[in-house]
Amino acid sequence: MAKSRSTPFHVPNKKIRPAGWQVFLVGFFLFYMLVPIISTYVFSVATRWDRTILPEGYTLEFYQRAFDASYFTITLRNSLILSLATVLVSLLVIVPTVYWVHTRLAGAKPLLDILMILPFGIPTVVLALALVQVYNFSPLARSPFLLIGAVVIYSMPFMYRPVANAIQAIDAHVMTEAGQSLGANVFQVLSKIIIPNILPGILSGSLLVFATVFAEYTLTSLIVGARFKTFPLLLVEFTRINGNVASAFSVISFTIAWLVSILILWVGSKGQVAKTKAIRTG
């Protein structure tokens, strides 16, 4: 949609060299971030790696064992269900709430901002144990539904921030009034004006929530445990059995998170084009 503009003061022949400390800083950052990931990848295919700097040999045996593990597909499926359900619930709760607060109840904005920090302040263990005690009746007790409710709370700030920023940036209040004066009702305003304009915020929120929930361990373990085993639970189980297989699981987990991210981004960009086309007259 938005075409990038060339900067007016671009000087093609003169390249600015980064200072030494800048190179060091960027190098250090990359080292810090990448070493754990690279070593996990390498460890998942290494035969023996305790006497040498680089592994003594390479094998795909651990991937074989990972894929063969009982529960592999089930935990993967459970994790996907949990993550996607959380993204969905989160979207349904957060987007209309933020929109309403920004357009009708501006005074409640600070309150909402504070509420959205709370999940960071409550230790996950406490949250899990409290929820288990309060909702100890069927069908909620120790069920996946309770788990989804819990991770929605836990991951809410990751959805709230990007969505709230996006709504703030488009001046939702005036957009709404402009839409209404042209005959649109609230749902048409939301679907045709507000959502298309905050789509980047919705997407980045969805990505953050998906990634966070896909790797969630504490709440899952304490609320449902073996009843609804997710991928991180299986991974932790294997760290006690075989580190290499656990690494292979981690790599698989990374890869899935990446793939889903790309998928969400792709669907998002498609959606935006479709929306624009649907309303096009010519």
Next chain:
Amino acid sequence: MSYLELKNINKSYAGVAAVHDFNLDIEKGSLVSFLGPSGCGKTTTLRMIAGFEQLDSGTIRLDGSDIVPVPPNRRDIGMVFQAYALFPNLTVRENIAFGLQMKKTPKKETEKRVNEVLDMVRLQDTAKRFPHQLSGGQQQRIALARALAVQPRVLLLDEPLSALDAEVRVVLRGEIRRIQSELAITTVYVTHDQEEALSISDKVVVMNKGLIEQIGTPEEIYRAPMSRFVATFIGTANQFLGKTSGKNKVLCNNVELLTGDLNGFEEGQAVVVLVRPENVQVQSDKPQQKNWNIVPGGIETITFHGAVTRLGVNVNGQRVVADITVANTQPVSLNQKIWLMFPPDACQVMAAEE
């Protein structure tokens, strides 16, 4: 019966009256401006007509029917906002077509209508662009076109030119007036810029602190202000406080001013005499005119305004402002002793207590 009638409208926020007992009739096809300083209630009133604010009490009738219970999207009232409010995800063409699509207008007709309004605002070549690729002035033209595309019963403009450059403002207000008269669309225009209001309106409603100060044609508002607020908010006016003395004199600061007939005032009543700077003439020698107000003074300031030069003259300790045109006066200099003169019919007298 008028086309748009506002009756006894009251609106307050947290106990503070924003609009108080507002009554106004607007004729079909006319352009009425709400003019006043910020916080005078003009935008609140406009937003009540649009349906974005609820009334505390009163009625709004459009073409004979009460529109207060009707939600904004069913009022058939178009609005142009100060911040343009174009939809950034849609092209110009799609923005203009939006209202027509909400009305489920057939495609062919939508297309035709969009082209018509684009012609009207003279921006046919921008149809495929996005709002952020247009200048502020262009965006506001598109916003106007978008509001007009659905052929609303009333068009509301909320300080539409405030965010634009002075030059664009003057051009665009002419355009708005041209289009408004071509379509003969009933229009309410909110502004704090008196020049804007005077130049484009059929009628001006001057507001202050939630109250209507005066309703009238631009000429009436300027030539016969009915309150000190109107006289000083619209243009500039010299004010002389004094007491009536006889049937056509006001005694101000030991100087007797000749005025028109003082019917309706009591002898010795505290009044204020208002004189527009352009009605005050400047002479270097004592003028001999009979029955004119003639007072001596010293020039304290000289401000060049282009067509006129504005003099600040000290008369007996009071600052009097006079506008002189270069064509009909001799050169003036600071501290020069001069004579000011103005006829009795240039004096407007109103009661001082308000």
